[in-house]
Amino acid sequence: MAYAGYLVRAIPNERATGEFISAYMNTKYVKSKLFNMAKNIVGMANINAEEFKKIDVYIPPIELQNEYTKFIKQVDKLKFEMQQRMKELEDNFNSLMQRGFKGDLFN
Incomplete structure (x- = not known):
C-alpha cells in the first residue's frame, strides 16, 4: 500500500x-x-x-458538540431506515409490475 x-x-x-x-x-x-x-x-x-x-x-462547548454528534447519528440512522424502506417499496412495486404484465394480478 x-x-x-x-x-x-x-x-x-x-x-x-x-x-x-x-x-x-x-x-x-x-x-x-x-x-x-x-x-x-x-x-x-x-x-x-x-x-x-x-x-x-x-x-463551541464540548456539550454542544456532543449534542450535535448525537443528532447527526440519529439523522443518519433515520436516513438509513428510510433508504431501506424505499428499497422495499421499489421491490414491491417492481414485483407488482411484473405480476401485472404477466396477468397474474387478477383471477
Whole structure:
C-alpha cells in the first residue's frame, strides 16, 4: 500500500470531537478559505501542514458538540431506515409490475 506523503491529518483533542471538526471543515466557508489558500500545482490544489495549522476553527462547548454528534447519528440512522424502506417499496412495486404484465394480478 502507498499513500501520498503530503497528506495532512487533523487530530481531535478534548476540546473538539472528530465529528464536529469534520463537519466544520466541510462547510462552504472553510472550503472556500482552503481553496483561496491553496496553491495550484500540476492541476491540483494543495495546502501544506503549516498553512493548515493557520486555519481558525470556531470551537463551541464540548456539550454542544456532543449534542450535535448525537443528532447527526440519529439523522443518519433515520436516513438509513428510510433508504431501506424505499428499497422495499421499489421491490414491491417492481414485483407488482411484473405480476401485472404477466396477468397474474387478477383471477
